[in-house]
Amino acid sequence: MKDTVIPLDRLRLACKECGLATLCLPMGLTSDDVNKLSSVIQTNRIYHRGDVLFRNGDNFAKLYVVKSGSVKSFTEQAETGEQILGFHLPGEVVGLDGVASNLHQSSAVALETTACCEMPFGQLEKLTAQIPSLQHHLYRLFSKEIGQENQMLTLLGRFNAEQRLAAFLLSISTRLNQRGLSATEFQLSMSRSEIGNYLGLAVETISRLFRKFQEHGLVEADRKRVKITNYQQLTSMVDEHEANCLRHRL
Amino acid sequence: MKDTVIPLDRLRLACKECGLATLCLPMGLTSDDVNKLSSVIQTNRIYHRGDVLFRNGDNFAKLYVVKSGSVKSFTEQAETGEQILGFHLPGEVVGLDGVASNLHQSSAVALETTACCEMPFGQLEKLTAQIPSLQHHLYRLFSKEIGQENQMLTLLGRFNAEQRLAAFLLSISTRLNQRGLSATEFQLSMSRSEIGNYLGLAVETISRLFRKFQEHGLVEADRKRVKITNYQQLTSMVDEHEANCLRHRL
DNA sequence: CGAGTAGTTGACGATTGTCAAGATGGGTGG
DNA sequence: CCACCCATCTTGACAATCGTCAACTACTCG
Numbered sequence A, B: 001m002k003d004t005v006i007p008l009d010r011l012r013l014a015c016k017e018c019g020l021a022t023l024c025l026p027m028g029l030t031s032d033d034v035n036k037l038s039s040v041i042q043t044n045r046i047y048h049r050g051d052v053l054f055r056n057g058d059n060f061a062k063l064y065v066v067k068s069g070s071v072k073s074f075t076e077q078a079e080t081g082e083q084i085l086g087f088h089l090p091g092e093v094v095g096l097d098g099v100a101s102n103l104h105q106s107s108a109v110a111l112e113t114t115a116c117c118e119m120p121f122g123q124l125e126k127l128t129a130q131i132p133s134l135q136h137h138l139y140r141l142f143s144k145e146i147g148q149e150n151q152m153l154t155l156l157g158r159f160n161a162e163q164r165l166a167a168f169l170l171s172i173s174t175r176l177n178q179r180g181l182s183a184t185e186f187q188l189s190m191s192r193s194e195i196g197n198y199l200g201l202a203v204e205t206i207s208r209l210f211r212k213f214q215e216h217g218l219v220e221a222d223r224k225r226v227k228i229t230n231y232q233q234l235t236s237m238v239d240e241h242e243a244n245c246l247r248h249r250l
Numbered sequence C: 001c002g003a004g005t006a007g008t009t010g011a012c013g014a015t016t017g018t019c020a021a022g023a024t025g026g027g028t029g030g
Numbered sequence D: 001c002c003a004c005c006c007a008t009c010t011t012g013a014c015a016a017t018c019g020t021c022a023a024c025t026a027c028t029c030g
Helices: A033-040 A121-130 A130-159 A163-176 A193-199 A203-216 A230-239 A240-249 B031-038 B123-128 B132-158 B161-178 B193-197 B203-214 B233-240 B240-249
Strands: A042-047 A053-054 A062-068 A069-076 A081-088 A108-109 A115-118 A185-187 A219-222 A225-228 B044-047 B050-054 B060-068 B071-075 B081-088 B107-110 B114-120 B183-188 B219-222 B227-228
Touching: A033 A121, A042 A062, A042 B203, A062 A121, A069 B132, A081 A193, A081 B071, A081 B132, A115 A121, A121 A130, A121 B123, A121 B132, A130 B071, A130 B081, A130 B123, A130 B132, A130 B193, A163 A193, A163 A203, A163 A230, A193 A203, A193 B044, A193 B132, A203 A219, A203 B123, A219 B183, B031 B123, B044 B060, B060 B123, B081 B193, B081 B227, B114 B123, B161 B183, B161 B203, B161 B227, B161 B233, B193 B203, B203 B219
Parallel strands: none
Antiparallel strands: A042 A115, A053 A108, A062 A115, A069 A081, A069 A108, A185 A225, A219 A225, B044 B114, B050 B107, B060 B114, B071 B081, B071 B107, B183 B227, B219 B227
């Protein structure tokens, strides 16, 4: 992903030509509507590894759509450090939590070289009042985010360490696959420590689980390169009914 | 709370007279706008303990605002039972996760006798296109929900059992207090088992913690009746910096 | 009043975190 | 191009938190 070469002359793509358009945009917009939207959007701003998109407490101004690369969002705790709230892959939106108080409630940092489209929320909001399908799309976007967080709550509340890592790998796999990439072979952009943080587990646990998964032929992992070798069984671990049977064999 | 008597003739209150109006409604609506809104809303539908507001997989049609009583929302897992996603107190909205797919992604059940206002989302949506401040309010509502779930993720990811229960009690306290009730003395509507489920802990752990808190003079708990006797110290447990110091004394 | 559900308590064990030491590898500068 | 360095990762030993199991108590509701 890091090595993908994007020709410079395509960096300033308008929404109309954007490969992610079906993810960002609702169906049924007129060409005129799309033009209005793209006039408001700042396209393809580039961030590098470690660059901050926004920080907890910053004034909320815009939503960020990841176009390539990846972003992590997190809260900063007084002494315990950060709690990672999510990893954001191409086509996903970051910053929705800022609308409530006009201040960002979390921080967001690029995990690698990352291109984002930035949408000033105030302008977007005005536009949604004029374009019903865009309004509906934005409501759906918020709602989808809530649904995903609900899944994450379930994961943290009811899943053991194995199931959490399995679910994590499957989530990344599915999401990359939706963007046209391989579902079974990919490069993680986050460190073991970040995975552990996200899943509520210690780094050492993540490391041990990767080894265990590898020993049992579920994945081949070399550093950040991951190859899922038994997708089926990985899936069945998350479906906890079968997981209980499986756990005794593992 | 269960015993609160609501005169029957006030049960069909329009939004204009609703005591929760400042919670549900944005500031700066004209009287006309409020009338439009209340014409769309079904007010004060009564649910009893165990009654289902909606179930996972149901068609999504409306949002529910709790007016009195309380509601739990949860996902149903194949064999592990349910994972509780949230408890909803008066003034809070339930059902936001349904917008994304037009199907409810979770279920919601009344924990006690509960009155809800029900807002058909399609109509609400049309109205928001006409009333900018209502549109903004709805975006904020979604965003606030996301912020709260982020807090919950942090709780499940980084807090130990003690901190989780402390945070839970403080959350209930704060929210009830915002509705004009006592911050230090209240009646829980959920069982120990439901608290445990919500916090990712076993019932027995909750039971032991209540005893521990009581022994240390933090709360007095008799079944569902809770009295917070040392609010200060409870707060400092959640602020994890001090919590580390405290833990050795407890 | 009786039955069943919810809550409590104790004993025990497993999962997962912590600590410490060592290995690996990417990146940088000579 | 090589070598060194630092961050990341791995691995093992040990400990602690929390879950599980089981028995018992106490409400609540019909």
